[in-house]
Amino acid sequence: xxxxxxxxxxxxxxxxxxxxxxxxxxxxxxxxxxxxxxxxxxxxxxxxxxxxxxxxxxxxxxxxxxxxxxxxxxxxxxxxxxxxxxxxxxxxxxxxxxxxxxxxxxxxxxxxxxx
Numbered sequence: 001x002x003x004x005x006x007x008x009x010x011x012x013x014x015x016x017x018x019x020x021x022x023x024x025x026x027x028x029x030x031x032x033x034x035x036x037x038x039x040x041x042x043x044x045x046x047x048x049x050x051x052x053x054x055x056x057x058x059x060x061x062x063x064x065x066x067x068x069x070x071x072x073x074x075x076x077x078x079x080x081x082x083x084x085x086x087x088x089x090x091x092x093x094x095x096x097x098x099x100x101x102x103x104x105x106x107x108x109x110x111x112x113x114x115x
Contacts, residue, residue, distance in 0.1 A: 027113035059089035084110035
């Protein structure tokens with residue numbers, strides 16, 4: 001049985017990076033693509049998109065700065081994209097049925113790409 005996980009990929013300068021479970025790092029203003037993979041027993045049974053929520057916050061803040069649109073994939077996973085516009089540390093909360101999945105909130109650092 002696979003654990004609940006968050007996969008991250010981004011393409012930057014023609015290089016594809018993939019990280020599982022975090023912490024994540026990417027250049028600021030570069031779109032990050034995420035895939036939420038859930039254990040079968042924690043999958044929402046009906047109306048799945050209303051049961052899965054993603055919140056993006058600055059580290060140390062309770063204020064949600066982004067709630068990206070979530071897409072359900074044919075393989076049962078969920079995907080979303082987000083692009084941080086400021087350098088700094090972020091947290092990605094993944095909630096299923098109102099509860100954090102294992103590892104949530106995930107750490108994400110957006111850095112200046114040329115420093």
